[in-house]
Amino acid sequence: MTDLAHIRNFSIVAHIDHGKSTLADRLIQSTNTVAERDMKAQLLDSMDIERERGITIKANTVRIDYTADNGEAYVLNLIDTPGHVDFAYEVSRSMRAVEGSLLVVDSTQGVEAQTLANVYQAIDAGHEIVPVLNKIDLPAADCDRVAEQIEDVIGIDASNAIRVSAKTGIGIHETLEAIVKHLPAPKGDATAPLKAMLVDSWYDSYLGVVVLVRIMDGTLKKGDRIKMMQNSSIHLIDRIGVFRPAMQPVESLGPGEIGFITAQIKQVRDTRVGDTITHEKKGTDTPLPGFKPSQPVVFCGLFPVDSAEFEDLRDAIEKLALNDASFSYEMETSAALGFGFRCGFLGLLHLEVIRDRIEREYNIELITTAPSVIYHVYMRDGSMIELHNPADMPDLSIVDHLEEPRIKATILVPDEYLGDVLKLCQDRRGIQEDLTYAGARAMVVYDLPLNEVVFDFYDRLKSVTKGYASFDYQLMGYRQDHLVKMQILVNDEPVDALSTMVHRDRADLRGRAMVEKLKDLIPRHMFKIPIQAAIGGKVIARETLAALRKDVTAKCYGGDMSRKRKLLDKQKAGKKKMRQFGKVDIPQEAFISALKMDD
Template identity: 70%
Template sequence: MTDLSLIRNFSIIAHIDHGKSTLADRLIQHTGGLTEREMSEQVLDNMDIEKERGITIKAQTVRLNYTAKDGETYQLNLMDTPGHVDFAYEVSRSLAACEGALLVVDAAQGVEAQTLANVYQSIEHDHEIVPVINKIDLPAAEPEQVRAEIEDVIGLDASEAVLASAKSGIGIEDILEQIVAKIPPPKGERDAPLKASLVDSWYDPYLGVVILVRVIQGVIKKGLQVKFMIGETEHLIDRVGCMRPKIEQLPELGPGEIGFITAQIKEVEQARVGDTITTVKGGASEPLPGYKEVQSVVFCGMFPVDAADFEKLRESIAKLRLNDASFTFETESSAALGFGFRCGFLGLLHLEIIQERLTREYDLDLITTAPSVVYRIQLNKSKTEPAGELMLHNPADYPDPTRIDVIEEPWIKAVIYTPDDYLGSILKLCQDRRGIQSDLTYVGGRAQVTYELPLNEVVFDFYDRLKSISRGYASFDYEQIGLRPGDLVKMSILVNNEPVDALSMIVHRDVAEARGRGMCERLKDLIPRHLFKIPVQAAIGGKVIARETISAMRKDVTAKCYGGDISRKKKLLEKQKKGKAKMREYGNVSIPQEAFIAALRMGEE
């Protein structure tokens, strides 16, 4: 049993690539969590994609023992949280499990968009924040300027900010001393009814679902019959322990401690992040506040390039779902692409990571349809059906336009940080995407722009365009602000007068024509020529708004006529003309798979 005054629970918050995972490595190494031989770079990032991209996808935890200068040995529980906006809910649950946070800011780049978003979340949880200015050994480092920026932008006192370099190991001892001195110990009654917050869960092939918990009050031990208050399920705990970062079994977890439990749970779906765990007998009456259902924001269709791989794709998606409860899927069929799945994601990065994991870990070749968001449609009464509300995930399910009263789309509030030189181009990009500017302020030499934008304009390639316009210097963070009505229509693509469902999309009426023209021009280059003319059209309902024609391949039927009367040639050409008319009537246009992939991957120009 650990004395509460000797426990410190903290997380590390930072913008992507400011050195969060490297700092975690140094803290583990310095406190002897792993030996020199067992250390690897980004030891808490256990997926290849995390290491390659330098991002954290899953929140990780580690328990360290540190003997401070005052002679006491402290138990430090470190939570390495994801920095990306898609995983904001996971971050909020991890922060709720701590009493303090290390704010890591890059000495060369200063405060950025996600630094702010996560710091404000941390402040909402009443955390004690310890500023750390990292990478001070870089030639471009300006620690004093960054110190001033932290004070101006965030409003934190940075006079005692630790100057450190996680890579070189500078200032690590100072950071540990600040954690012990500034971050308050947890509070909690050992004899009170058990209340533990479910911070995260993941699937282990040997242990089943492993659940990361923070005990608020009471004690968790092996053999205890517990209840998940929101999931309303009961389980028997068969293992209690902590990560150092290797798994270590413990007899119990007391108040204020962070560790893991297993209870032979087979599906991550049952262990929802943010749930409250209590005992079946004499348990708590109220769950902890802050729980919310995780909702998918972006949807797209995933189809195997080879139709024979459908079962393999089904198995692979089911295995991935074991580890990631925020990813949803259901079967879908398309006339053009065959059988596949309609998948829901937390955001674009989440989509990209799932897609990459399916390709890498399960060796699948996939076609992904254009990403779309969820629309809410108010339907009026028809002769056969009553009025009602429809949540539309797939453009193919768009109802009859005469039944639509109002169609609403999700909007976001985006905060963009950019050097002054690129401000004009970024404002133009946001205006082109139907953005409404709500704020523009200056922080040092950089502009902070706040825009309200429709999410369906952002899911295409907004982030890529933003990065290319600003040469990678702009940073972007967003939060959802609800649904608003919009003048939205379904744009269908017709090839040889046949609609191609996989290419249909929901767009704003003002940009439909430009988007349709771009898609038709692209398909004209991608679909091979046939022996008859092929019209490629973009249409809204029955009205064609753009058209391109793929010219026919011409066979010279008069080549075998040497001299003779002209009527012989005319006769052959007439015969060819009739044949072409018949072919146009009955002929099928085969669109090769590559054309689909290219059209869908290019998104929009």
């Protein structure tokens, strides 16, 4: 067991691509935690999709041994966190397990929206913060300007910020010394009853559920019988260890230490993140405060292209849900798409990651319906229901009003693109709350409806600012607005996968744009197809897809006109019958393309 004064627990927080994972690599490399032959870039990013996209999705832990300049040996527990707004939940729970943070800022780009969001989470968790200016080897680096920006925008002292190049290794020794000198040691009592925080859990096909724990008080040994305080389940610990980054068994874990346990737990659902673990006998009575559970904000339907693969999809989704507590799902059926699942995600990137993993790891082709958010529908009788899927909207005669989720969006943008950003936010029914300047960059705060942001707001923002804007948001609650359900009818049949909730003032424009798009996306059939957008029983836009024509009179040479007329009438009757019974095939691309809003 390590002496408390010689333990430092810290996380690395930053905006996307400011170099968190690279800095973690250098800290691991310079302390010889991993043999040189096993070293690779983004060592802690273990998923293929993380390495391919160059982003961190899961927060990862590693234990580093470091001998400081004063000759004393320290144990450093590092948590590398994601930078993307969709995985802010991973960041917030990692923060609760440590006492300090390294705030990494790119010295060429300065403070971005996610830098602010993550550093405020660290301050809320009561962290000591050490600023690190990364990428000083680049010609565009301007450390003095960025240090000044950190002081102006965030309000923490950056006069002695460490200057680092995580790529080349400059300043890594100074970073390790700063961790030892400036970050606080954990507190805890080894003789008190066991109190351990459950930080994360995931499923391993050989070991069952692996649980990441941070010990607050007491000690945890192999063979102990432990109790999960939320569901009072009892387990026997059969393995205990730490990550270096590979699993390494240890005899026991004491206060201030972070490690893992396995206890023959079969389901990840039995281990609730934020739970308190204590001993079965002589345990603690007061649990730790825990974290608030993650709330899915975006919902969409996942359907297999080949309906015979439904059971394989069910299998894939159940396996993914084992490792991802923030991903929820339930079964649903659709007239157009057959059997599938309605899934909840933390954001669009989370949705993309899950979809890519199902298609890649389980080889199932998917159709994804329009992402939607949760609406609160208040009935005339005073009850309230949550609406996840626009297709399930109850009859308007029994509905009193609807409320939609609103977000507070923070956008940092260079001055010359400010006008475009303000126009984009106004177009999406935004209400401006604040506009301040940090040097040559504007910080805009907007109150926006989540359903306007959820589909392609981020793409549009990046394109109008040539990629220079950064964006972060948090949920603010619900507000009443005049929302209606818009249905798309193809050949008089409603296509529930294309149902969306829209604001009444925008419905005509959106409906017209959607039917025009579908006219180009749906292939022509042997009969003419009306494509309509409707609100309730009222059609607000219509396009007609012309029929493919076959020349049935080609075989008539000369003769009386009545012969041709007879064939044409026969064809007309056939087309009418086809239109009655014919099935319109809508290709997969049409679903995705029709829902993208090109302004």
